[in-house]
Amino acid sequence: MTKLSILDLAPIVSGGSARQSLRNTIDLARRAEAAGYHRYWLAEHHLTPGVASSAPAVLIGLVAAATERIRVGSGAVQLGHQTALAVVEQFGTLDALHPGRIDLGLGRSGQRAKEMSAAPPPPPTTESRIVNGLLIPPPFSFASIAKSPIIRLWASLLQQPGAESPDFADQVADIQAFIDGTYRSEEGFEAHAQPGEGADLELWILGSSAGQSAQVAGERGLPFAANYHVSPASVLEAVEAYRDAFKPSEVLAAPHVMVSADVVVAESDAEARRIAEPYGLWVRSIRTGAGAMAFPSPEEAAAFEWSEEDRALVADRLDTQFVGSPDTVVERLRVLREATGADELLVTTITHDHGDRVRSHELLAAAWGDGPS
Template sequence: MTVPLCILDLSPVPAGGGVAAALRNSVDLARRAEEFGYHRYWVAEHHFAAGVASSHPALLIAQIAAATSHIRVGSGAVQTGHQTALSIAEQFGLLDALYPGRIDLGLGRSGQRRVEAIAELGRPPVAPPEARVVDGLLIPRPFSFAKLIGSPRFAVYASLLQQEGALPPDFPAQVDEILALLAAEYRSEDGVEAYARAGEATDVEVWVLGSSGGESARVAGARGLPFAANYHVSPATVLEAAEGYRAAFQPSAGNAAPRMMVSADVVVASDDEEARRLATPYALWVRSIRLGEGAIPYPTPEQAAAYAWSDEDRELVADRLATQFVGSPQTVAEQLRTLQRVTGADEVLVTTITHDHADRVHSFELLAKEWYA
């Protein structure tokens, strides 16, 4: 059985382009994605990145939902460490009131991860496991984000994203508050009722996104929520994430059994050679993220080809390059089917970045035609 195909969009800003055009491109792509048969269209939340325009999902979701008619639209993901449960519930409840039955609220940890990363820096280093292939799916050596997230640059970013003196909220407690507010069932510890009128008793579908078998997977499973495992962010831990979620799963009113999505970075073109050319800038783009610079405006293939790579550079991006699915529709569809089969995912979420918008639209069109053929 063919599982649904979904899109994660970062609203990429190409080299030489601007934010306004990138956002208009996202709205245009969403319209086309609906025509192509995609099931969901999710937008990301990224800050301090010159090459990413999607910074506030709820605002962009409203524009996309207004420009489409039936595709589900949601966040991948709201960074919960930067907002209160009330503000999140109100935003997505308002969206559901305007576009009933179409809104997904994907939740992710943010500030909580920085606290963990700083703690990790103080521990003795542990040799990472070697890369392996599991039933045809590459599981590369893991990349440690501890040094990056624990850097002074990220401390400054955190200070700009939170009120002075604020601490990252407890993720499980915040998820519980969001669920209670959306269900109009919130009660404080001493019995005081509170209501998010804009979010009261909505049909918002709540997801949790995660990159490992840690807290995010456990929170989703214990509450019977659907879970999205991020192969495109942390391919080394995708199986751990899927296993952790299923091990923690408890049936809920909305989900009698685990329900999981898995993500992947893809570039599709008419043939493998053209797809590889379009994907050339990806390595340089990932490098900028992992050096803590924030995603740079997405280079042209020619700009990327001119970069002089060091061995250190190549090691920095090796896992992401090895797990990006690039090629003809047949090539990429087969790789995605392997990813779906090995993880047991119920839906597949793909993200694609190219310098030219037309190439990105064409990539999604070719993939959908092959996937649903």
């Protein structure tokens, strides 16, 4: 059976607070474990009004302490803002307290933002593709967002003045060396992470394209999480690049892929569409460079006056969100699994009402358990 897991941003909703959001995360994690989900991952986002998951290592510790069996991890640690040693010490501490349950998911973050700001826009196209039943929308260019003054401010706040992020591949190699106890400096000096050395961590690489993340994951024989829910246009290329680069390791004998999806499930298609309606307005807030707004209510979303430019800005995300009854969403997730060859699926759900979010995950888990194999 293909395993289902959850990615949680600890969303802050309009009229809510970070305090309540974090309490909701703990509640959802407990319910996810009871429903049979395999992993519970916490995202890392900073300086945004609508997301409370800014310190994933701290939140992972709280979730692990509140649950008993479910794996808990990061989706993903932003390596552009931290050193390899700091990451290993944090997650080594988590493993020491919750042995055998901690996943360390790694992402390129700061490095990728710099590349996006310098990259030329993708070739202009308005054509979507259907590949093995899966919708692949036109690519979205993040260059204008990466160049915005607010993004540059955030980058400056997340690093010490003058700091430069090492190459992602080098950071991943250093993390593995610290965990294995084999780290040596260029001058040949040893350094040992305590806690961290010998930690029983499951190491993952997360990626949105066929670029360095997919290459590093494949070449180092690590599992790879491909990002359909944020970058649906490039998910197939990302998975293909990972598999092409894969080399067997002590971790994996064959490639292992998890693919993400935005999901909202309710008892009926109509009810799911109602509670999912604020999603487009929320994505718009991100893509205009302001950062994720507090997630609006369906009533607030219905009152927003959309322009054609607004709709074009979020079309790829709306078209690839999986919204509907349990049967509707399960069928679409099966298509995603078959088209990408996913070994696992990672679902993320944001609704204004916490009860709707809990119910969405519970309905999906119940329906999924009866279907895919």
